[in-house]
Amino acid sequence: MTQEWRNVTVEKAANIYFDGRVTSRTAWLHDGSKITLGIMLPGEYEFHTNSMEVIDVISGEMEFLLSGETLWREISGRGTFSVPAHSSFKVKIHSVTDYCCSYGSAACENK
């Protein structure tokens, strides 16, 4: 798994949601792929997608529920899940969760 990204452009201002309990910073890889590097604090949150999203959990304890599903799935430590475009998902964060999100690509995993 990539431990760092080289030759990226990082936006200065953070993305702040849910009173700061979910925050992220946007970066653009050399090939034009967008990623966001974020932190979710304990709580329950719902997100809506425009493009397909791949969420790569770097550390943390959480559950997620995809739209139209009834089974919450758990990630403890590392894990990855995908959400289709124009959909939504819910998360229950049990401990501080560090994540990378990519949009229509596997940019969190690949250099």
Add this chain to the structure above:
Amino acid sequence: MTQEWRNVTVEKAANIYFDGRVTSRTAWLHDGSKITLGIMLPGEYEFHTNSMEVIDVISGEMEFLLSGETLWREISGRGTFSVPAHSSFKVKIHSVTDYCCSYGSAACENK
């Protein structure tokens, strides 16, 4: 003020302090300067410095107190303060604060 940094290396794993109420992500500029891009949630925190730190508040409402001083100083919106090496400072965060910290340089301000 710089709105983004180009050609940087970003570390994947976040730095997590105070149960996630203070988090940051480390980036290295092309000239070797280190910066951290972080978020502080409301609360009071104390930090210790190794090298000289320049904290550039991007957005937020906070007060800071440098070691050896008795006067809390306020930053509302944008502002910058410096902390000597091998020192400490306290902050009172009143609303979610987005910041950039540089170490012995002005890397948050300069490309």
